[in-house]
Amino acid sequence: MDRIPSTVVTPHPPESHDAAWWRHAVIYQVYPRSFADSNGDGIGDLPGITERLPYLADLGVDAIWVSPFYVSPMKDAGYDVADYRQVDPIFGTLADADTLVERAHALGIRVIVDLVPNHTSDQHAWFQQALAAGPGSPERERYLFRAGRGVDGSEPPNNWRSVFGGNAWTRVTEPDGSPGQWYLHLFDDTQPDLNWRHPEVVAEFHDILRFWLDRGVDGFRVDVAHSLVKDEEMPDWHERAVMAGSEGDAEHNLGPMWDQDGVHEIYRGWRRVLAEYNPAADPQQDRILVAEAWLPTQERTMRYVRADEMHQAFNFHFLESPWRTTDLRRVVDASLAAADAVGAPTTWVLSNHDVVRHASRLGLPIGSRRPTGIGPEDPQPNAPLGLRRARAATTMMLALPGSAYLYNGEELGLPEHTGLPDAARQDPSFHRTRGTADAETGRDGARVPLPWDATQPSFGFSGGQESEPWLPQPLLYGLHAVDRQEGVDGSTLELYRELLALRRRHDLGVGGLEWLTELEGVPLGPEVLAFRNTRPDGTDVTVVANLGIDPVPLPQMDVLACSGLLREDAGAIHQDTTVWLA
Structure with a gap:
């Protein structure tokens, strides 16, 4: 023709x-608690992921990104880490992690693990040492402790607000029982922020990187990568500490807790660590860093993927684009131009564990502000319209040059669970904002366990065992189960398999x-x-x-x-x- x-x-x-693998890879996010449960306790685990790796190989993905599975009290679904070098028992063991990596590699699937460097859990040994040591101690210097304002120090050091709602500072009781210093937590009060100007923090994370690289992982997705360094003056900020994104049009809206210039030297150091594991500089053996950075412009985002820093950054501007041709073309053009300017690939993403699934989001009126969640009392998406648009959006996305990210369950056309009762919700943003002007529904609706077999209890999530999943599944998930879609012409699962096979066959990821x-x-x-x-x-x-x-x-x-x-x-x-x- x-x-x-x-x-x-x-x-x-x-x-x-022969461009580097990560410049065109399709990477599938596995949310461990919701992917597959191997032992019948209602919570997904590492052996469950390993058992389902052939499914992911058949789907046609190049890599998986596994959300946190470290030791954690689970106040924020594992993003509150108490031990970065150990697997939480609910997910399995270190041996299970090793098996997962080994089996994935045997199937040609690379493994990227999540890393949470902005904060630890308040149960982390360092923070417990800081509490016991008291003001002025070296242990407290690893975190952001400050004296309070006012005559008796009873007012927070500044007026910063948490991303999850409420105050971003919590006052501690000192070892002698007296009211003491305050510590910063941009998220939940169980997630104290680390002090990234402290050399011990820098050295610790270099060691954590090496620990997992030694176990064979292929890279790290870096949680809130733009938050590590704060303005040293910590001035008051008269807005909530939102993580920005395309909805914030001006850089000055970011505030003194985000995207500070000092963060880039941290990632240059990390890049050097990763380079140690590819001494031949073979682009097909690269270990990679992926930035989660919600920033107001593409140009600011691309500063994280300059040649000596990270490899990829999530393209949230594309995720947030309205379903309009002018908006989509504008964001594609801006994404490619900004990435090309620094020699990096762009990425494309439509869903993840922090946003409403795009099969539901695209069923809302075009131009609606992206909700943080959808509850029973909220305006409901048009489900058939949302799925039709989601399939069209994904089909367009997977034809774009660069790397693409998929979120577990989107290949089944899963909608958001919009009927979750309040009693079932676990997201700290829901609980911290409840009853306030900033009330959020929360992210639980996008995190509901996957349906594998419509004929089994919990739709096969627990392998046929009788157990209640950690979040309840809506009945309609049975219609989307894997066994209802495999081999069915026109099903969403078969569409994804077809698209990924064609994308690879036609080299669309490296195309012009x-x-x-x-x-x-x-x-x-x-x-x-x-x-x-x-x-x-x-x-x-x-x-x-x-x-x-x-x-x-x-x-x-x-x-x-x-x-x-x-x-x-x-x-x-x-x-x-x-x-x-x-």
Whole structure:
């Protein structure tokens, strides 16, 4: 077939066919508590993940990112770490972690583990030592302890507010029983922030990196990577300490607790540690760092992935983009331009454990502010519309050059659990903001255990054993179970498998991108997003996403994949449908 003409300048050139693995990888987030339970206690674990690795290999992912499984009191679902070098018993053992890495590698799947460097649990040995040692001690210097304001020190050191709601400072009782200093916690009060200007903290995390690298992991996803360094003056800040993102348009909205320049030297040091494990500098053996950094501009985000810092940063601007062609094109252009400017790949992501699942989020009115959760009393998503748009969005996303992230269960088209009762909720942001003007529903609805077999108790999450999952599953999850979708033409699971296989076959992750303004001489309307992804060898795939009401005539090309069904009208691409053509 002749190439479809384009009148638009190519915004992104193709990369080398042998580009580093992480520049084009599809990485699947496993939320351990909700993926698969091997022992029937209702909580997912490492052996459960290992048992399901063949499923992930069949899906076609290149790597998995495993959310925290370290020793923790679980006040924030494991993001409150008490021991970074040990596995919490609810998830298994260090031997189980080793087995997981070994089996994943045997299947060609790399393993990225989560690292939480901004804070520890208040049960961490360091913090317990700090409490016992008292003011002015070396132990307290590892954290951000400060004297209170006021004559008797009864007022917090400043007015900072926690991301999870409430005060960001908690006062301790000193060893002698007197009211004492305050410690900073940008999140829950059980998560004291570390002092990253202290050399012992820097050295400790270098050692933690080496501990897991020695066990064979392929990289680290870094939790709130932009938060480690705070303004030394700690000035008052008259807004809540939100983590920013595309909803915050100006850099000054960040505040003195985020994105301080000193954080970059920390990651340069980490990059040097990772380089020790690839002395030949083989790009296919790279260990990587991935930044979770909610920042107001692409340019600020890309500072974290300069050549001597991290390898990737999550593209939350894409995740938050409204389902409109102008917004989507703008964010794709900005993402590619900002990443290309520093020689990094961009990433694409639509869901994770902290946001409403996109199969539900896209069922809300276009332009709605992204909710932190959806409860029974909130406006409910249009479920069929949300799933149709989610399939179309994913089909478009997986054709974009760069690396892509999937969140466990999205390949099943899982919606948010919007009917969770308050008594079942565990997210600290729900409990800390309850009854306040900043009340949040919380993130539990996106963390509900996965359905594997609709005929079994808890839909097979616990392997057929009779046990209550740690969060209740909605009945409709049975309709989305793996056994209901495997081998079923048109199911969301089979769509994902098809897309990932085609993405790899056509090298879309390293392709070049150019926008199309017409198809076979017919101009495209404003509600159509079309682009060509060109391989390094010059062959290409054409992608057409129709977001408008009017059907788009299907070009005389071979259909490689379609997010919806074309059988009803084989001559047209209907609304909220994305098609790959060759």
